[in-house]
Amino acid sequence: MMPRLDWDGGTVGLQALGAMLDGLALDLPDGRRVHPLHTAPWADEAGADALPGILRRLRGEWPCVPFGADDPAPLPDRWQVGQGAPHGLPHGFAANEVWRVWRDENRLCADIRYPEDHPVAALTRSVAPCAGGVEMTLTIIPRRDCRLPVAVHPVFRLPVPPGKALLNPGAHGLIWTHPAQSPDPCPLRPDSTATSLATLPGRDGGTVDMTHLPLAQASESRILLTCASGRFALDNPAEGYRAVLDWDSTAFPHLMLWVSNRGRADAPWQGRHLALGVEPCCAAFDLGTAISAQDNPLTRSGAATAIALQAGSPWRTSYRIGVEPL
Template identity: 25%
Template sequence: MTANGEFVTATADGISVTLDLAVGHIRSLVVERGGREIAPLHRAPWIEEAQEPDTPAHLARLSGDFLCAPFGLSDIDGSPAHGWPANSSWKHLETRSIEGGSVARFELEKQVMGARVTKEFTVRDGHPFLYQRHLFSGGEGAVSVGLHMMVSLPQGGHLSFSPKRFIETPVDPQEADPARGRSLLAYPAHFQDLKKAPRADGGTANLVCYPFDRNYEDCVMMPEVPGRAFAWGAALRHREHDLVLSLKRPEDFPSTLLWMSNGGRYYSPWNSRHRGVLGLEEVRSYLLSGHKASIAPNPFSDQGIPTSIGLTADGEVDLRQATGIMPVPASWDRVTDVEVRGKTLAVLSDNDEFSVPYDPDFILHA
């Protein structure tokens, strides 16, 4: 473990993760494997620049991945968009050695609806995974939550997922004013095939190939199919010959949101320079409609898709996700499946597969 007062880094053999304590964002996640050092998570180009005083902290220091509570619009507790976990300080509680790795724990200095929030990173020797846990203790009421992972795809790539129930765009486009930005998809829209996403101009877009166009800002939400114990999402970067995996229990995060940010925002601090960024975000939220809409009856919850967590004075909510980073053979153009096989994770393509060390008990905990 290393620390400089503002950042804390936890390491194991072949992996390191650094947390920005000012906002709880992962500043870097680096995996060394096959003689390569791979660091595909995104860092905004403006994070070293001075920002306007009213710039939200999560935007000024936008990087890597971070917890949101609420996810999106905050219209109940007075916190900024994406909530205090993404915009305020975290305290480093400890970093301790475990057999074959280390665990770092952090506590949000503010509370979320009266709940204490703890962040826990586990890294293991030889495992190309960050095992990430967030624990809400106590509190009262309900709140939407999400993990805001961002992958840098400057040369593009291929996206694939475990089966989803449907795909939906929010009511409003990401950018509706042509003087401020540009969105290309139809809003709202409900469809089944990522390769045939409705566009506002009447055409369709193939969202499994990123980017699908130039200069746009768009997003879609994809709830999981019922009955699955394990779900995954993959972003394969063709030119870099590497892969980012997101692994989760649908019980924890019932939906995946794709935020496709490719130069479609013209105003500060974006200034049309935020390009090739994919938000691969695991969420428990009603689209981007905000805290109030996510805890009230809504079209997702009416279909049995959870859109918030419930907090009680003597209760705990334990949310887990694993991020994997690894090289892939140069011949690969997509991931077709991911399978847990004992203490390994098998990653499959159309005509090949490989396995990496994996802790099967972390996500599928009792």
């Protein structure tokens, strides 16, 4: 049975697969209960258990150690790197495997051991109520010295009508569009930069405004905001609340946005996946360990893309998801 927490301000569960947050519901000051996080539409359908690990019950929020995947999509020459460490499963071993999960008084806890040949020995994770939301902790226990891309992966629910959600990313540095030539439709020009989400370079010329979602046309976009402030807000005026993500920007200096706007047609997506991934990270997008741990265009611009982990020295961070009234 999945462990859950219920308190005056809300409820949350922690599923064993991926240690993903499940069913987070938070109360606003006026007593309304809102559900800020997303659950994939197939997650509870018959046949979902046959999907690859991370997709099987995709929901909520989870840690990614290491972050990313070995992306098969073509990359520009300047993103090509020499042979590096193989990445392994998409978004890391722990995102695809079953954790040990339990309730410890007023918090939920989880841990997982990595394979013996992995540079990471184990992860631990906790979830506890805090004012207006929940606070998560993540601890990485390295087996040996290594440099890895790391992220946490909240996925927020979007309203259905186009343009009804407003993104407030806070202060940030240069914005980069994803360099890969993705097979999914994307309105953005690959491997480009901008200073504002409102004026991202368009694939067919002009600019694209990503401050209001969903977009009218089906698409999939990945965007990296460098030097992010550590606070992101998503306004949902139709339901009268703001979802807020706070994190330590010294641990995760960048923020990747995954705008999943019904753009993936193959199963299990089937043109029905509508959500916003808001992913604090130290990584070169989601391009995997080989690229993130080596010299790449982001590092040459001064942006760190991997965390240096030391054997015997646990690495820890904490972050918070909450809601506020509009």
